[in-house]
Amino acid sequence: MTSGHATQGFFFPRTATGQASIIPNPPWYYSGDLLTVEYRTDPARVAELLPAPLELAPEDPGAVALIWADWQSCSGSRAELLDPVRSQYKEAFVVVRCSYKGETYSKVVYIWVDKDFAMARGIHQGYPKRMGSMWQTRPMWSTFGGPVLGPGGVFGATIAANDRRLAEAVLTIT
Numbered sequence: 016m017t018s019g020h021a022t023q024g025f026f027f028p029r030t031a032t033g034q035a036s037i038i039p040n041p042p043w044y045y046s047g048d049l050l051t052v053e054y055r056t057d058p059a060r061v062a063e064l065l066p067a068p069l070e071l072a073p074e075d076p077g078a079v080a081l082i083w084a085d086w087q088s089c090s091g092s093r094a095e096l097l098d099p100v101r102s103q104y105k106e107a108f109v110v111v112r113c114s115y116k117g118e119t120y121s122k123v124v125y126i127w128v129d130k131d132f133a134m135a136r137g138i139h140q141g142y143p144k145r146m147g148s149m150w151q152t153r154p155m156w157s158t159f160g161g162p163v164l165g166p167g168g169v170f171g172a173t174i175a176a177n178d179r180r181l182a183e184a185v186l187t188i189t
Contacts, residue, residue, distance in 0.1 A: 039090035
């Protein structure tokens with residue numbers, strides 16, 4: 016049974032006006048605070064994460080980046096800037112290097128988000144997103160008048176999913 020009304024909206028749920036859609040229409044714009052931890056691991060462990068036909072990158076094949084992000088996103092209308100609960104979210108993702116037909120690329124192999132709209136947008140874009148809980152330190156000024164972005168500054172970050180801690184990092188600027 017149909018109502019005779021066309022449904023609108025970029026992503027479900029679609030309605031007659033399109034206003035119920037979880038994701039606004041593109042284009043999408045982002046700004047945020049990111050904390051990136053780069054490290055090296057056994058290249059065989061990276062290879063386990065690469066689906067065929069991807070291969071290990073010839074240069075630095077064990078390179079991994081674990082990235083925490085505290086995002087503000089918005090559509091072309093910028094309406095979300097006046098209602099931040101609709102567009103602020105946290106995300107953490109793991110990126111590895113890979114090779115495809117002789118070219119080196121980065122591939123997101125794990126990614127967690129904390130809001131439904133970020134999950135839906137990721138599914139639409141083809142990212143392997145899962146729900147999780149991410150926390151990261153934000154840059155601040157110390158009570159002694161100096162920034163923590165210099166030597167001695169300390170940052171922390173965590174990722175959890177299904178009530179299990181998956182990763183944590185503590186960084187000290189030297």
